[in-house]
Amino acid sequence: MRDLLPTPPPLHQNEHAEIRELFRRFVVPSYGRFDLVFSHGAGSYVWDVSGRRYLDFGGGIAVCALGHAHPEITEALVEQSRRLVHVSNLYFHGPQGRLAERLVRGIGPGKMFFCNSGAEANEGLFKLARRFGHDEGRFEILTAVNSFHGRTLGGIAATGQDKVKKGFEPIIPGFRHVPFNDLEAVRQALSPATAAVLIEGIQGEGGITPATAEYLMGLRRLCDERRLLLLVDAVQCGHFRSGRFQSFQRILEGIPGAEGFLPDGLSMAKSLGGGFPMGAFWVRSEAYGVPLADLFGPGTHGTTFGGTPLGCAVALRILDVIEREGLERHVRDTGDWLKARLESLAGEFPTVVSGARGLGFMLGLELHPRERIPALAKDERPASSQMVSRLHEAGVLTIPSGSQIIRFLPALNLARPQAEEGLEILRTVLRGIA
Numbered sequence: 166m167r168d169l170l171p172t173p174p175p176l177h178q179n180e181h182a183e184i185r186e187l188f189r190r191f192v193v194p195s196y197g198r199f200d201l202v203f204s205h206g207a208g209s210y211v212w213d214v215s216g217r218r219y220l221d222f223g224g225g226i227a228v229c230a231l232g233h234a235h236p237e238i239t240e241a242l243v244e245q246s247r248r249l250v251h252v253s254n255l256y257f258h259g260p261q262g263r264l265a266e267r268l269v270r271g272i273g274p275g276k277m278f279f280c281n282s283g284a285e286a287n288e289g290l291f292k293l294a295r296r297f298g299h300d301e302g303r304f305e306i307l308t309a310v311n312s313f314h315g316r317t318l319g320g321i322a323a324t325g326q327d328k329v330k331k332g333f334e335p336i337i338p339g340f341r342h343v344p345f346n347d348l349e350a351v352r353q354a355l356s357p358a359t360a361a362v363l364i365e366g367i368q369g370e371g372g373i374t375p376a377t378a379e380y381l382m383g384l385r386r387l388c389d390e391r392r393l394l395l396l397v398d399a400v401q402c403g404h405f406r407s408g409r410f411q412s413f414q415r416i417l418e419g420i421p422g423a424e425g426f427l428p429d430g431l432s433m434a435k436s437l438g439g440g441f442p443m444g445a446f447w448v449r450s451e452a453y454g455v456p457l458a459d460l461f462g463p464g465t466h467g468t469t470f471g472g473t474p475l476g477c478a479v480a481l482r483i484l485d486v487i488e489r490e491g492l493e494r495h496v497r498d499t500g501d502w503l504k505a506r507l508e509s510l511a512g513e514f515p516t517v518v519s520g521a522r523g524l525g526f527m528l529g530l531e532l533h534p535r536e537r538i539p540a541l542a543k544d545e546r547p548a549s550s551q552m553v554s555r556l557h558e559a560g561v562l563t564i565p566s567g568s569q570i571i572r573f574l575p576a577l578n579l580a581r582p583q584a585e586e587g588l589e590i591l592r593t594v595l596r597g598i599a
């Protein structure tokens with residue numbers, strides 16, 4: 166009988182090594198990758214090439230809105246690809262118009278432009294600000310320290326972190342950085358050339374820091390006073406991740422006078438296509454008497470692949486599922502629960518964990534500095550990367566953010582039992598370190 170059992174194939178180990186070798190030889194080494202090679206996924210689980218299963222709390226960095234291999238995404242891809250994949254933006258088609266309507270209804274009066282990534286969506290906002298300020302000689306955009314806005318030349322200029330700019334000088338002029346959640350710093354930094362202020366609703370790469378309600382309201386007032394565009398990078402924090410469609414909607418809930426709050430422009434990407442590469446920006450109908458949503462007239466801006474029938478059909482289907490399954494409420498409730506549990510880990514493992522932060526399914530667990538945790542002190546890598554590696558070994562995917570925070574950006578349909586399973590594993594790993 167024993168002979169009939171399939172021997173665990175050494176092939177799998179070879180596949181891991183083979184694929185790593187292909188990357189080593191043929192892929193530009195611009196990413197610091199973890200030593201995991203994946204083959205397939207289902208829902209919030211993903212399998213490596215040796216057949217080992219992982220619980221995915223990283224969601225492909227906030228991209229896999231409905232998890233892996235969601236049957237309705239597959240269906241939308243198959244159905245739409247049988248009809249029409251691409252026609253170019255020389256023509257009209259149903260899916261782009263219908264998706265634009267759905268997204269605008271989620272934010273406020275305005276229009277959509279479709280593109281392919283977060284950086285490209287932000288580039289659109291930079292051009293919008295320049296176009297808006299052009300006739301008055303204004304072009305400057307203020308952004309936040311520790312922000313992240315993408316890896317294009319404009320994106321690294323806008324990003325408030327030196328590490329993304331280093332070696333790529335000269336940096337595109339027209340961006341300056343001010344401390345986040347500090348209204349006075351923005352006021353002090355304004356110059357006659359300033360045209361816009363750009364912030365993330367919740368800083369993601371910078372370590373899961375939500376904008377405060379006072380900051381958002383204050384920025385809106387300041388922008389109104391000085392005729393500036395208020396731009397929000399919602400690439401990571403948008404699309405229901407906070408437990409509302411947009412994080413500013415969640416942050417401003419119940420704040421007196423915030424009912425009519427709207428930014429002037431907003432970029433999105435990551436979860437929008439659930440893994441199908443899509444970006445977009447929303448622009449407000451009107452600001453300061455300027456018909457903002459029509460500033461980009463024919464010939465002013467474009468992109469070949471933006472808003473294809475295929476991409477838009479997928480994004481529409483994701484919105485259908487989110488609505489039908491009540492995932493907005495789910496993210497909010499489960500996210501609040503998860504955050505409370507993460508906070509309680511600081512009480513349970515005070516020598517390792519210092520706290521939790523974030524909203525909905527955009528959460529961070531704060532660790533003490535590596536030097537202060539004996540079990541991590543010998544390894545040179547920051548506490549966040551070491552923790553993420555240990556969680557890999559235990560079968561959970563999370564994402565480091567800075568040197569002391571690990572991020573949880575799970576699929577919006579992560580079920581409560583899976584969240585509990587992940588927490589248990591996290592607790593076991595923490596127990597091993599404490």
Ligand SMILES: *Cc1c(COP(=O)(O)O)cnc(C)c1O
Nearest residue numbers: 282283284313314315369400401
């Ligand atoms: C990921 C991210 C971007 C860049 O998006 P890409 O699709 O990688 O170009 C921009 N802004 C924020 C806030 C992000 O999280």
